[in-house]
Amino acid sequence: MSNILVTGGAGFIGSTLVDKLILAGNKVVVVDDLSAGRKDYLNPLAKFYQLDINSPELERIFQLEKFDFVYHLAAQIEISKSVANPLQDNQINVIGAWNILENCRRQQIKKIIFSSTGGAIYGEADEIPTKESYPTYPLSFYGIHKLTFEKYLNSYYHLYHLDYTILRFANVYGPRQFKGGEAGVIAIFIDNAVRGRESKQYGDGQQTRDFVYVDDVVQALQSAQEITCHGELNISSGVETNLLDIRQKIEKALGSAIIVKELSARAGEQRRSCLDHQRASDVLNWYPRVDLEEGIKRTINWTKSHLQEE
Ligand SMILES: NC(=O)c1ccc[n+]([C@@H]2O[C@H](COP(=O)([O-])OP(=O)(O)OC[C@H]3O[C@@H](n4cnc5c(N)ncnc54)[C@H](O)[C@@H]3O)[C@@H](O)[C@H]2O)c1
Numbered sequence: 001m002s003n004i005l006v007t008g009g010a011g012f013i014g015s016t017l018v019d020k021l022i023l024a025g026n027k028v029v030v031v032d033d034l035s036a037g038r039k040d041y042l043n044p045l046a047k048f049y050q051l052d053i054n055s056p057e058l059e060r061i062f063q064l065e066k067f068d069f070v071y072h073l074a075a076q077i078e079i080s081k082s083v084a085n086p087l088q089d090n091q092i093n094v095i096g097a098w099n100i101l102e103n104c105r106r107q108q109i110k111k112i113i114f115s116s117t118g119g120a121i122y123g124e125a126d127e128i129p130t131k132e133s134y135p136t137y138p139l140s141f142y143g144i145h146k147l148t149f150e151k152y153l154n155s156y157y158h159l160y161h162l163d164y165t166i167l168r169f170a171n172v173y174g175p176r177q178f179k180g181g182e183a184g185v186i187a188i189f190i191d192n193a194v195r196g197r198e199s200k201q202y203g204d205g206q207q208t209r210d211f212v213y214v215d216d217v218v219q220a221l222q223s224a225q226e227i228t229c230h231g232e233l234n235i236s237s238g239v240e241t242n243l244l245d246i247r248q249k250i251e252k253a254l255g256s257a258i259i260v261k262e263l264s265a266r267a268g269e270q271r272r273s274c275l276d277h278q279r280a281s282d283v284l285n286w287y288p289r290v291d292l293e294e295g296i297k298r299t300i301n302w303t304k305s306h307l308q309e310e
Contacts, residue, residue: 001025002225005067007053007100008074009046010037012177012184013115013169017071017218018043024222029065031058032074036178053096062103069225070112072100075146079120080266082142093145094152101149101156111163113224114153116146118168118234118275119209128240129210129276132168132232139270150232157230165224167217170236170275174214174295175302185243186211186296189250190303193258203265205244210236210274213290213298223284236275237288253296 004021008014009030014037021028028046031053042048047065051057053074075093076082082089097114104112122130123137138144153164177187192199212235220235251257280286290298 001027002068003027003029003066005029005031005062005065005070006046007031007070007072008037008115009071010034010039010042010048011073012041012174013172013214013217013221014071014073015041015043015176016174016214017073017221018046020218020222022046029061029067031061036077038176041176053100054091055099058099058103059106062107067104067107068110070100070104070109071115071221072097072112073115074100075115076142079140079142082140082145086141089141089145093142094148097149098152101152101162105156105160105162109162111165111225112153113221114149114164114166115221116150116166116168116232117143118170118236119273120270121147121168122273124270124272128272129236129238129274130234131276132234132279154230163228163230165227165229166232167220167224167235167280168232168275169217170210170212170234170273172214172217173211174299175306177214177299185209186246186250186299187303189247189258189260190296190299193250193254193256194300194303194307198259198261201243201247201260201262203243205247205262206242207265207270208240208242208272208274210239211241211246211292211295212237212288213295216286216288216290219289220280220284220286223286227283229283233280233283234275234277235280235286236277237292238275238277239292240272240274241292249292249296250300253293253300 010032120143173186
């Protein structure tokens with residue numbers, strides 16, 4: 001049993017991770033300001049601090065709780081918000097993240113695991129699927145800030161021997177994904193469809209993404225605790241899918257058409273994204289297990305059952 005902090009543990013991926021860590025017998029503490037996360041996703045067995053990761057209060061929490069491992073997932077995750085307000089994105093995704101890191105150093109935790117982005121860090125890559133060794137040219141400030149924090153982790157390892165692993169997620173989808181924002185086209189399309197509402201599609205629908213199911217991502221996060229790898233690992237399906245295909249797959253699973261309004265593309269968004277996960281397979285012995293058809297089916301079932309509870 002380990003003593004673990006999950007920042008962003010009331011969010012989509014974080015709350016799913018917390019459930020699995022608790023199931024595995026760990027003691028889990030969550031720090032989340034609930035700016036996007038939800039209290040009802042919080043596992044009741046987790047100790048919860050509603051707090052901004054920029055808060056000086058974190059120092060006391062680290063001293064009190066004596067963590068073995070830290071999963072840093074709290075973040076501003078919307079590309080368009082980062083483009084509209086780069087300084088705010090920087091405050092959360094670099095300075096707030098640094099506050100977590102500095103406390104990890106002071107309290108000499110065993111390891112920090114960081115949820116970075118593979119979807120927004122390589123820019124428009126010529127190499128598809130893209131490997132971790134591909135040059136990083138993020139198009140958005142969100143991508144720049146995620147990359148900046150990766151560099152902090154590397155420096156802290158070299159300066160202070162703080163162990164870390166970086167997981168660069170592709171487009172994660174599944175139950176509990178926030179439907180109000182822009183991240184998570186599958187969650188947005190499915191939620192609108194089951195409510196009989198219209199969805200917005202930005203761009204011509206030929207833009208591609210690499211969709212990886214949340215349970216597979218959580219499995220990778222858990223495995224990352226066990227290994228020594230000071231570097232980046234893409235966590236992806238390795239399959240390139242365009243938005244028109246996504247629409248079709250959702251329609252097939254629902255057995256009915258979905259209503260979509262087509263709008264012009266948004267600033268900072270990429271045309272293609274698909275990541276190679278061979279390194280994660282080698283280092284973590286990790287493979288995505290849930291394919292898109294199955295993941296969409298599970299997400300639809302969860303959305304329908306959740307709708308009945310509302
Ligand atoms: N969802 C994806 O496709 C995807 C892809 C690549 C990387 N990631 C990364 O994975 C992590 C989790 O993403 P998610 O999809 O679960 O998003 P999410 O928005 O559901 O979760 C983020 C959580 O962080 C919390 N948070 C935000 N700002 C905070 C602050 N200043 N202080 C404390 N808590 C704060 C939010 O309330 C939320 O609960 C993020 O770091 C994100 O960048 C996600």
